[in-house]
Amino acid sequence: MITAPFKIVLIEDDLNLGASVVELLFLNNFEVSWLKNGVEALDYLQNNIPDIIISDLMMPLMNGEELFLKIRKIKKFNTIPFIIITANSNDEVRYRQLKNGVNDYIMKPFKVKEMIFKINNILALKKQIENKFTPDPFSKVTIKLSEKDFILSINAILSKGMKSTMDINEIANSLHFSRSTLDKKIRKRTNKNISQYIREFKLDYAIKLINLGERNIQFLVDETGFNSFSYFSTSFKNYVGQSPTDYIKAL
Structure with a gap:
């Protein structure tokens, strides 16, 4: 059974890091x-209950520690997992967060796979604890997106199946197109087949992972659903002009 995507609240004042993390979390469904x-x-949490909260520690106006202590006093947030991310390596700071009841702690710079696994x-x-099952609105979302923006609907489907080999016929069927019609629409809007x-x-996703700190090329191959290491490397070099290894070394 397909389930609805989990809802994450991210609190991060670094605009570049925040934008990258948001996109990568979206691409992980x-x-x-x-x-x-x-x-x-x-203010947002007064009317919204997420499945998990991820917060930077050091922020203006109210830091992550203060936020955690405030929301834990609100009954409806007692069971919402809370993860702190920070560049502060001080053991006492980290131990204090854990003692307060924070569920986990991620040190910057972190690797995407670490965050996703946690x-x-x-x-x-x-x-498992809540035995919480909810209907999946994904098919409805896809339909709404396809009506509003064809490219957005394609991207939503590709994001959901990022780690798998994409079946073009299945993509076309999900949008109620023939394969040839889908190809024509893509060519018209992007000049690509x-x-x-x-x-x-998929390669753009791999590049985002690298820019956020990922250095394991096999992990990139697996995360983007390429059939082989060599095909990924060749495709990457043709697209970027450098091999994955050279691209990483140049950062």
Whole structure:
């Protein structure tokens, strides 16, 4: 059974990091609401209950520690997992967060797979405890997106199946097009055929992972659903002009 995407609230005042994390979480099938500081987050949370909260520690107006202590006093947030992310390596600071009841702690700079693994583990445990099952609105979302914006609907489908080999016929069927019609629509809007568009969509994701700190090329291959290491490397070099290894070394 397909389930609805988990809802994540991200509180991060670094605009570049926040934008990257939001996109990467979305590409891992999470629904993300991004707030820039604890005050904004506290206001947002009055009317919204996420599945998990991820907050930077050091922020203006209200830091992550203050936010955590405030929301834990609100009954409806007692069971919402809370992860702190920070560049502060002071052991006492980290121990204090954990003692306060924070569920986990991620040090900057962090690798995307570390964050994703920790989020998935915490949410899996939360789901087991609550035995919480909700209907999946994804098909309705896809339909609405396809009516509003063809490219957005394609991107939503590609994001959801990022780690798998994309079946173009299945993509076309999900949008109620023939394969040839889908290819014509993609060519008209992007000047690329559907295969090229899918391949470059995956490569753009790999580049975002690298720019956020990922250095394991095999992990990039697995995360983007390429059939082989060599095909990924060749495609990457043709697209970027450098091999994945050279691109990483140049950062």
